[in-house]
Amino acid sequence: MSAAPRIVAGYTADDSGALALAGRLARASGALLEVVMVLPSEARNASVPTDSGYERFLKEQSRTWLTTASRALGDDVERALHIRYAESFAEGLIQAAHEFGARLIVVGAARGGLFGRSRIGSVADELLHSADVPVALAPAGSREVPLDLGVTRITTMIGTRPGADALLEASVRLARQTGTPLRLLSLASIDLPAGLDEHLAALTGSAHAEEVLDEARRALPEGIAASAATAAGSSIEDAVRALDWEPGEMVLVGSSRLAAPRHLFLGSTAAKMLRELPVPMIVVPRTTA
Structure with a gap:
């Protein structure tokens, strides 16, 4: 078994960018990419008669799609292609992450989202509220970002x-x-209650944000330097739009306090950010092993 970290990329025939984002992450980190296509488990349900010819055709067609799509990754990304069966696409990806010991699951945004923005579909929604490994969401247009750009800032x-x-x-x-x-970024807040003195709230929020950032910098291990920034606005969306973002940037957020230990739960603040972020977001479980 390879000692390299592993990333699971959820692939569909109308791939919305998960493979492209996963390829960039794998190339930048030296990770092994496990490309997974999940087929409905009904195809293997013994209580429901199935057409074995159709099942064979579906599997062969899926392998063809996987092989063709993976060519875009080039020769610099080590990968393996897999077909799995599950009750849902999200369930299949979580099972695959456990099987391979993956540190990350990458999925694409739902179709119909604005270019460069993320729209949460049913698969991402299920993962972002139940997975026990970090999940990355590739915004629309991820396929247009050059593979060799890698990751330019976290x-x-x-x-x-x-x-x-x-x-x-x-x-x-x-x-x-x-x-x-x-x-390190702190959003100094935001979504102010009606009637509250905005100037006073902004001053208080900025001071608190600086405190939080100072504490985070002190917690960094030796040898790791980080810049720190605060952002403010009348809403989460305004604050996100006011920030500068690089094309190869990744954003990491924590899970809501509602999350079960070692599981994800996308909070309301992160969900608002996601609608405006022009770069991928990675959601991390509340606690990690």
Whole structure:
């Protein structure tokens, strides 16, 4: 078994960018890419008669799609192609991540989203509320980003809720694996209650954000340097739009406090950010092994 870290990429015939994003991450980190296509488990349900000829055709066609799509990854990305059966696409990807000991699952945005933005479909929604490994969501247009761009910066959304230590740990690990600069970001807040003095709230929020960032910088391991930034706005969406984003950037966020231990749960703040982010988002479980 390869000692390299592993990434599971969920592939569909109308791939929305998961393979392209996973390829960039694998190339930048030296990870082995496990490309997985999940077929309905009904095809193997003994209680429902199936057409064996059709099942064979579907499997062969899926292998053809996988082989053709993986050629775009070039020769620099080590990968393996797999077909799995499950009740749902998300369930199949989680099972594959466990099977391969993968550190990340990558899926694409739903069809119909704005270019450069993420629209959560049913697969991503299920993963972002139940997976026990980090999940990356590739925004629309991910296939247009050059594979050799790799990862140019990692931005970590720092907060004070439980799980912040796991998020920082995951960010440092990814920064080390990819040789990428780390940016710590605090959104100084945002979604102000009606009637609240906005000037006073902005001052208080900015001071608190700086405190949070200072604490995060002190928690960084020796040898890891990070820039720090704050962003403010009348809403989460405004704050995200006001920030600068690089084409090869990745954003890491933690799970909501509602998440079960070692599982994901996309919180409301992260969901609002996701609608405006022009770069991929990786959601990290509340705690990590």
